[in-house]
Amino acid sequence: MDTSSQDGVLKVENLYYSFSENDLDVQVLSGVSLLAKKGEITSIVGPSGCGKSTLLYLMGLLDHADSGKISMDGQEMQDLNDRKRTVIRNQKIGFVFQFHFLIKELNALENIRLPLLKSGTDRKLADDKALELISELGLEDKWNRPAYKLSGGEQQRVAIARSLVNSPSYLLADEPTGNLDSKNSEMVFDLLLKFAREKGIAVVLVTHNDKLSNLSDQTLRMMDGQILI
Amino acid sequence: MLCLELAWRFVIARKRPMILSLTGIVFGVAFFVVTQAQTSGFEKFFIRTVLGTNGAIRISDQFQDTFGRVEKISKEGSTEFFFHSREDALYREGVKQPELIREALAQFPEVLGASEILEGNGVLDTGSRKKSVEIHGIRWVDHLQTSDLSKQLILGSITDFASDQTGILLGSRLYNRLNMKIGDRIRLMGGTGTLHLRVSGVFETGVSQIDKNRAYLHFDIASSFLGRKGEGSIFQVSLHEPENAPALAVQLQSALNHRVVSWQERERVWLDVFKALRVSSAITVSCILLLSGLGMFNVFAILVIEKTRDIAILRSMGFTPRDVASIFLWQGAIVLSAGIIFGGILAFGATYLISIIPLRIRGIFSTDHFVVNWDLNHYLWGAAIAMLFVSIATWIPARRASRIEPAKIIRETL
Numbered sequence: 001m002d003t004s005s006q007d008g009v010l011k012v013e014n015l016y017y018s019f020s021e022n023d024l025d026v027q028v029l030s031g032v033s034l035l036a037k038k039g040e041i042t043s044i045v046g047p048s049g050c051g052k053s054t055l056l057y058l059m060g061l062l063d064h065a066d067s068g069k070i071s072m073d074g075q076e077m078q079d080l081n082d083r084k085r086t087v088i089r090n091q092k093i094g095f096v097f098q099f100h101f102l103i104k105e106l107n108a109l110e111n112i113r114l115p116l117l118k119s120g121t122d123r124k125l126a127d128d129k130a131l132e133l134i135s136e137l138g139l140e141d142k143w144n145r146p147a148y149k150l151s152g153g154e155q156q157r158v159a160i161a162r163s164l165v166n167s168p169s170y171l172l173a174d175e176p177t178g179n180l181d182s183k184n185s186e187m188v189f190d191l192l193l194k195f196a197r198e199k200g201i202a203v204v205l206v207t208h209n210d211k212l213s214n215l216s217d218q219t220l221r222m223m224d225g226q227i228l229i
Numbered sequence: 230m231l232c233l234e235l236a237w238r239f240v241i242a243r244k245r246p247m248i249l250s251l252t253g254i255v256f257g258v259a260f261f262v263v264t265q266a267q268t269s270g271f272e273k274f275f276i277r278t279v280l281g282t283n284g285a286i287r288i289s290d291q292f293q294d295t296f297g298r299v300e301k302i303s304k305e306g307s308t309e310f311f312f313h314s315r316e317d318a319l320y321r322e323g324v325k326q327p328e329l330i331r332e333a334l335a336q337f338p339e340v341l342g343a344s345e346i347l348e349g350n351g352v353l354d355t356g357s358r359k360k361s362v363e364i365h366g367i368r369w370v371d372h373l374q375t376s377d378l379s380k381q382l383i384l385g386s387i388t389d390f391a392s393d394q395t396g397i398l399l400g401s402r403l404y405n406r407l408n409m410k411i412g413d414r415i416r417l418m419g420g421t422g423t424l425h426l427r428v429s430g431v432f433e434t435g436v437s438q439i440d441k442n443r444a445y446l447h448f449d450i451a452s453s454f455l456g457r458k459g460e461g462s463i464f465q466v467s468l469h470e471p472e473n474a475p476a477l478a479v480q481l482q483s484a485l486n487h488r489v490v491s492w493q494e495r496e497r498v499w500l501d502v503f504k505a506l507r508v509s510s511a512i513t514v515s516c517i518l519l520l521s522g523l524g525m526f527n528v529f530a531i532l533v534i535e536k537t538r539d540i541a542i543l544r545s546m547g548f549t550p551r552d553v554a555s556i557f558l559w560q561g562a563i564v565l566s567a568g569i570i571f572g573g574i575l576a577f578g579a580t581y582l583i584s585i586i587p588l589r590i591r592g593i594f595s596t597d598h599f600v601v602n603w604d605l606n607h608y609l610w611g612a613a614i615a616m617l618f619v620s621i622a623t624w625i626p627a628r629r630a631s632r633i634e635p636a637k638i639i640r641e642t643l
C-alpha cells in the first residue's frame with residue numbers, strides 16, 4: 001500500500017472499549033470506526049456519556065482499547081509498547097482538553113515550550129517557536145505572565161499553543177470551548193481551523209456546539225458507543 | 230535537566246512546606262554533627278591524656294612459666310602464634326632484664342620511644358604535712374619521648390629537674406595538699422631510708438588519681454631509695470601509630486615473654502563509656518532526622534495529590550513515568566542538598582560556639598572548656614543519614630506519582 005497517501009491520516013477501525021465496575025462490565029465503545037484527514041477538522045458530537053472522550057483518549061494513546069485498530073500515517077499503534085507510545089504522544093499528537101491543564105508555576109511561554117524541551121529541542125529554538133505561536137495566538141504581551149493570571153480564553157489559547165508547538169500531525173481536542181463564552185469559542189475554533197489548513201494538521205474536535213460542528217469538514221454523531229451513519 | 234528545572238520551580242513555589250522540611254533536615258544534620266563533635270571530642274581528649282600520661286603500651290611483669298600458654302600450630306608443625314593466658318600464668322613482678330627489653334624494643338620500627346620506670350611507694354614529709362606517694366623513677370630524656378610530661382608541667386621546668394639529681398616533680402593536687410612552693414626542700418621517707426629532695430616542678434595530667442598521688446624522681450635516686458638495683462622496673466612505650474597498639478602488644482608479649490598491655494585494653498572501661506555515649510547520641514539525633522523525614526513524606530504525599538493533573542498533562546505530552554518520578558525525586562534532592570549545606574554550616578558554627586563554652590572538668594582528664602572534635606566524617610555521616618530518610622520520604626510519593634494513569638485523571642477532571 002502506498003504509505004504517502006496515508007500521511008497525516010488517523011484511522012480508527014472497529015474499536016471496542018469496556019471497563020468493569022462492581023463486577024459489571026460496562027461497554028463504552030462498541031465498534032467505532034472513523035477517518036480523520038490532514039488539513040481537516042473532524043467533529044464528534046453526541047450526548048454526554050456516549051464515549052466521545054474515551055474515543056479521544058484511545059486515539060491519543062493515553063489508554064488501551066479492548067480490540068480494534070488505530071493507525072497514524074499508516075502505522076498501527078495498538079500493539080506498541082509504552083515507551084514508543086510516549087514518544088509518539090510527544091512527536092505526533094497534540095491534546096487540548098476542556099480544562100486547560102496549564103502548570104501554574106510556569107508562565108505562558110514556559111508552558112508552551114514544555115513538549116519541545118521534552119523532545120530535546122534546543123532551548124533557544126524552543127523559545128523562538130513558542131514565541132512565534134504566542135504571537136500567532138495574539139498573546140505577545142502576555143508571554144511571561146504566570147499561567148494562573150491569564151483569563152479563561154487566554155489560558156485555552158496557551159493550551160492550544162502548547163499542543164501545537166511540537167508540530168504534531170494530529171490534534172485531539174476534547175470540548176476545548178466547553179468553558180468559554182461564544183466569542184472565545186469561535187476564536188478558538190477559528191484558530192483550530194487555521195492551523196489545520198495552514199499546517200496540515202488532522203484535527204479531531206469533540207464538541208457540544210452545533211454551530212462549530214457545522215463549520216467542520218466532517219461531523220460524526222455518536223450514540224451509546226457507536227457512530228451513527 | 231528539564232525534570233530538575235520543573236522540580237526547582239515546584240519547590241520555590243511552595244516556600245512554606247519546603248522550608249519546614251528544610252528546617253528539619255538542617256537541624257537534624259547540625260545536631261548530629263554537634264553531638265558527635267562533643268562526644269568524640271571528649272573521647273579524643275581522654276585518649277590524648279591517657280597516651281600522654283601512661284603511654285601507648287606498658288610492659289610489666291615477666292611470665293614465670295608457660296602454664297596457660299595457648300599456641301596455634303600451623304600445618305607444617307611450626308608455631309604460628311601463641312599467647313599467654315593472663316588468668317592462668319604466674320608473674321614475676323617487673324621486668325627481668327631491662328637492657329634486653331630495651332634492645333628488643335629497638336627492633337620494632339613501630340616503637341617511637343621507651344621509658345623505663347621504677348615504681349614504688351614512699352611518704353613525703355614537709356615538716357608540717359605528710360603524704361604517701363607513688364614514686365616513679367624515670368630517665369627524663371626517655372620519659373619525655375613517651376609522654377607529654379613537658380606539656381603537663383604547670384610550674385617549674387624540666388631543665389630544672391634535669392640539672393638537679395635531688396629534684397622531684399609533684400602532681401598538682403599533691404603539691405597543693407602539701408602546700409609547697411617550687412624550690413622548697415622536702416623529705417622522702419620509707420624504703421631504705423630518708424631522702425632530701427627539692428621540688429623542681431608540678432605537673433597536671435587531669436587524671437585526679439595521678440595528680441593526687443604521683444611524684445617523679447630520677448631513676449637512679451629512686452632505685453637506690455627503693456633498694457632495687459636493675460630489676461623490677463616497667464616500660465612505658467610510645468608508638469608512631471597508637472591505634473595499632475593492641476596488635477603490637479600481642480606481638481611484643483610473645484616476643485618478650487612479658488605481660489604487655491595496650492592503652493585500649495588498659496582504659497577499656499572508659500573507652501566503652503565514650504563509645505556508648507557516642508552511639509546513643511547518634512541514635513537519638515537520628516530520630517530528629519527520622520521525624521523530619523516523616524514530615525517530608527507528608528509534604529510530598531500532599532504535593533503528589535496536588536500535582537495529579539499536572540502529572541496527567543505531562544504524561545500526555547510525552548513525559549515517561551520515570552520523568553514524572555524524577556521530578557519529585559529532584560525536589561527531594563534539592564531540599565536535601567540545601568539541608569545538608571545549611572545543616573553543615575550551622576553545625577560548624579555551633580561546634581565553634583560550644584568549644585568556647587567554659588566548662589571545668591577534672592577527674593579523667595582536665596579541661597576548662599567544652600572539648601570538640603572537628604571531623605569531616607561527622608558531616609558525612611549526618612549527610613548520609615539525612616539522605617537515607619529523605620530518599621525514603623520522597624521515593625514512595627515519587628513512585629506513586631509515576632503510576633498515575635493520565636486517562637483516568639483527565640476523565641475524572643472533566
Ligand SMILES: Nc1ncnc2c1ncn2[C@@H]1O[C@H](COP(=O)(O)OP(=O)(O)O)[C@@H](O)[C@H]1O
Pocket residue numbers: 019028047048049050051052053054055640
Ligand atoms: N476506564 C474507565 N473507568 C471508569 N469509567 C469509565 C472508564 N472509561 C469510561 N468510563 C465512563 O464511561 C462513560 C463514558 O465516558 P466518556 O467517554 O467520557 O463520555 P463522553 O465524553 O461522551 O461524555 C463515562 O461515564 C465515564 O466515566
Ligand SMILES: [Mg+2]
Pocket residue numbers: 052053054174643
Ligand atoms: Mg467527555
